[in-house]
Amino acid sequence: MTQGTAVRPLAGAWAVAVGLIIALPWLGASGATLRLVTLVAILALVVSGLNLTLGYAGELALAQVPIYAAGAYATGYLATAVINDLLVAMAASVLVAVLVGVVTGLPGLRLGGWTLAITSFFVVLLIPSIVNAFGDRLGGYEGMIGIPAPAVFGIDLDGPAFYVVVIAVTALWFVIFRNIAVSRHGASLLVLKQSPILAAAVGTSPHGTKIVAYAIGAVPAGIAGCFAAYVDAYLSPLTFGLELSIIILAAGILGGPTSVYGAIIGAAIMQIGPLRVTVFDKYALVAYGVFLIIGGLLLRNGLAGVTTRLVGRLKVRRRREAATADPHAADGTAVDLPAVDGQPLAVRGVTKRFGGNLAVDGVSFDALPGQITALVGPNGSGKTTIMNLISGYYSADAGTVTLGDRVVSGLPAHRVARRGVGRTFQTPLIPQGLTVADTIITGRLGSHPVSLLATALRLPRHWKALAEERRGSREIMRALGLDRYADLPAAELALGTRRLLELGRAIAGGSALVLLDEVASGLDEEDIQGLVRVLTKMRAAGVTVVLVEHNFSLVKAVADSIVVLAEGQVIATGTPAQIAADPTVVRTYLGAGGEITGTRVTAERTAGEKAGQA
Numbered sequence: 001m002t003q004g005t006a007v008r009p010l011a012g013a014w015a016v017a018v019g020l021i022i023a024l025p026w027l028g029a030s031g032a033t034l035r036l037v038t039l040v041a042i043l044a045l046v047v048s049g050l051n052l053t054l055g056y057a058g059e060l061a062l063a064q065v066p067i068y069a070a071g072a073y074a075t076g077y078l079a080t081a082v083i084n085d086l087l088v089a090m091a092a093s094v095l096v097a098v099l100v101g102v103v104t105g106l107p108g109l110r111l112g113g114w115t116l117a118i119t120s121f122f123v124v125l126l127i128p129s130i131v132n133a134f135g136d137r138l139g140g141y142e143g144m145i146g147i148p149a150p151a152v153f154g155i156d157l158d159g160p161a162f163y164v165v166v167i168a169v170t171a172l173w174f175v176i177f178r179n180i181a182v183s184r185h186g187a188s189l190l191v192l193k194q195s196p197i198l199a200a201a202v203g204t205s206p207h208g209t210k211i212v213a214y215a216i217g218a219v220p221a222g223i224a225g226c227f228a229a230y231v232d233a234y235l236s237p238l239t240f241g242l243e244l245s246i247i248i249l250a251a252g253i254l255g256g257p258t259s260v261y262g263a264i265i266g267a268a269i270m271q272i273g274p275l276r277v278t279v280f281d282k283y284a285l286v287a288y289g290v291f292l293i294i295g296g297l298l299l300r301n302g303l304a305g306v307t308t309r310l311v312g313r314l315k316v317r318r319r320r321e322a323a324t325a326d327p328h329a330a331d332g333t334a335v336d337l338p339a340v341d342g343q344p345l346a347v348r349g350v351t352k353r354f355g356g357n358l359a360v361d362g363v364s365f366d367a368l369p370g371q372i373t374a375l376v377g378p379n380g381s382g383k384t385t386i387m388n389l390i391s392g393y394y395s396a397d398a399g400t401v402t403l404g405d406r407v408v409s410g411l412p413a414h415r416v417a418r419r420g421v422g423r424t425f426q427t428p429l430i431p432q433g434l435t436v437a438d439t440i441i442t443g444r445l446g447s448h449p450v451s452l453l454a455t456a457l458r459l460p461r462h463w464k465a466l467a468e469e470r471r472g473s474r475e476i477m478r479a480l481g482l483d484r485y486a487d488l489p490a491a492e493l494a495l496g497t498r499r500l501l502e503l504g505r506a507i508a509g510g511s512a513l514v515l516l517d518e519v520a521s522g523l524d525e526e527d528i529q530g531l532v533r534v535l536t537k538m539r540a541a542g543v544t545v546v547l548v549e550h551n552f553s554l555v556k557a558v559a560d561s562i563v564v565l566a567e568g569q570v571i572a573t574g575t576p577a578q579i580a581a582d583p584t585v586v587r588t589y590l591g592a593g594g595e596i597t598g599t600r601v602t603a604e605r606t607a608g609e610k611a612g613q614a
Helices: 007-022 031-056 064-082 086-109 113-125 127-133 160-181 184-194 196-201 206-232 242-255 262-272 278-298 302-325 383-391 413-418 436-444 452-456 460-480 495-508 525-541 552-558 576-580 583-590 599-613
Strands: 345-354 357-367 372-376 398-403 421-423 513-517 544-548 561-566 569-574
Touching: 007 160, 031 064, 031 160, 031 184, 031 206, 031 242, 031 262, 064 086, 064 113, 064 127, 064 206, 064 242, 086 113, 086 160, 086 206, 113 127, 113 242, 160 184, 160 206, 160 452, 184 196, 184 206, 184 436, 184 452, 196 206, 196 413, 242 262, 345 383, 357 372, 357 383, 357 398, 357 544, 357 561, 357 569, 372 383, 372 525, 372 552, 383 413, 383 421, 383 513, 383 544, 413 421, 421 495, 436 460, 436 495, 452 460, 460 495, 460 525, 495 513, 495 525, 525 544, 525 552, 552 576, 561 576, 569 576, 569 583, 576 583
Parallel strands: 372 544, 372 561, 421 513, 513 544
Antiparallel strands: 345 357, 345 398, 561 569
16 A cells, blocks of 8 residues: 555556557567467456455455456457447456356355365356357357457457557556555455454455455456457357466466566466477476466465565665664654544443353443443453454344444444444454555545545545545554554564554544453563553543453553453442452452552553643
8 A cells, every 4th residue: 555656667667668568569579479468468467357356355266267258258249249349348348257256256255265266166167068058149169250350430450459459458457456456445455365354343344345356356357358359269168167277376376466467477477488388288287286386385475576575675674774773763652642532332231142152141331432441350251252242243132232322233343343443353463465554544444435446546536545544644653653663564563563553553543432352462561561551542532442351450550440240241340449459359350369460550550640640
């Protein structure tokens, strides 16, 4: 998502490269060379769709071949039986491809991993039978012949004209692909790839995002199918088989599945190399397997990733040196979080059963804006279950959860998030491929939507939203002391920093309620002191905070009220002082003879409160 000064040089280099390729017919290139470049462009289009669904969204929806075939046969049928117009054929091929892409991807709403991949490969095996079922209209097993040369508005695209159209359209698609990949929509795909649970937590629908990924990934395959139908004026169902699926997969992995331009690299290698060598046919499957191993195991993110890592390491090294040069230069101690319109949370009689186990039994409590309400209790007391019930990951068997004047119980998790509920997780969920600044911005995905069209075409709405996102991200990073890490890879940071980053993401969308699930787990004392400062800022900003925590010294330091749970029931509520003095709580929470301490953290909070009063 981060776009810096490197964008203009990259755009200039891309324009020069595309211009040179388009000019090949006038630079003396042979017909065979032009055909080879055309085939590279067609394969790159198909591979780019796979990169989007597999590389970015993490979906093993490997139905690119059926989608490609659908686009090709749609063009073949239109050109031979209805109207021979390239623009009409391209539009029709895209529509049919998107339909096939969504339909073949629908199993991914319930299936995942290799189960979805096997389902996709099964569809590939059905292509000859489906084509034959349409009889002479699609040519049957013998193939469709006699596809005329392409035309636009009745003008034949003879000579280099069709070649120019193929290269220009391919170049335009890759510009759009890049615009999507480096935007909030690309970030939403990476969030989904990391975890559907995280996707829902930031307010995006996992199912909706998957469908969008299937649809967008089908667009370039449909365009490629349109071009392929015209290239040879012949279509055979045997062309669209498992071997082609493996070629596309190998090109994607070898070039780089999470690289925009890796699709071009992989397609060029496959077309210029093995697909041009006749003797290769005998050992094709073995060679494809080698390519998959090289790309998947030895080259993280393919060949494109090699260059990216070399350049990235230099940038990261300079950024880390700048970040650590003066560790106290931007610790956020004097910067407040933006004010938030916190909403009261009311949990009333909530009950949840898992089979015969009663996990939560009639729990009721309130959490108020500008206060921190802590849920404490032994393992298995129902704390995390209550958090999941509030978030919408679980549906309550009885009772209600109300935020402000709206009942949120019963809503799916992504809709609960859009109502103003942010949260963190016991193990930080930080997507690979995003910087710290971009990770914070993902907290706005559900609450501040921007259309895919505005993003892809870089319309004014996109730039306005981007400016707002960057400004909000900077404010939060300064308040949390994360601004010196802004451009560093978020997933590579230390645990304590990642936990603070999750807090920043949770409040980035202006959440009225933030749920913190064991946010201090695994932190050292210095990190906990920093966490206390951040939680104090959240309280001052007006956020309603519900904290699940085993570290009772931290709870005493920051909580305004405490709800004690045991065996799914509330056994006590009160202020930290009241709870610490309750013998039943001490016996239940720490065991007989236990003592609740935490003087160092508590002392810091007391000193902070005195400073605030002064």
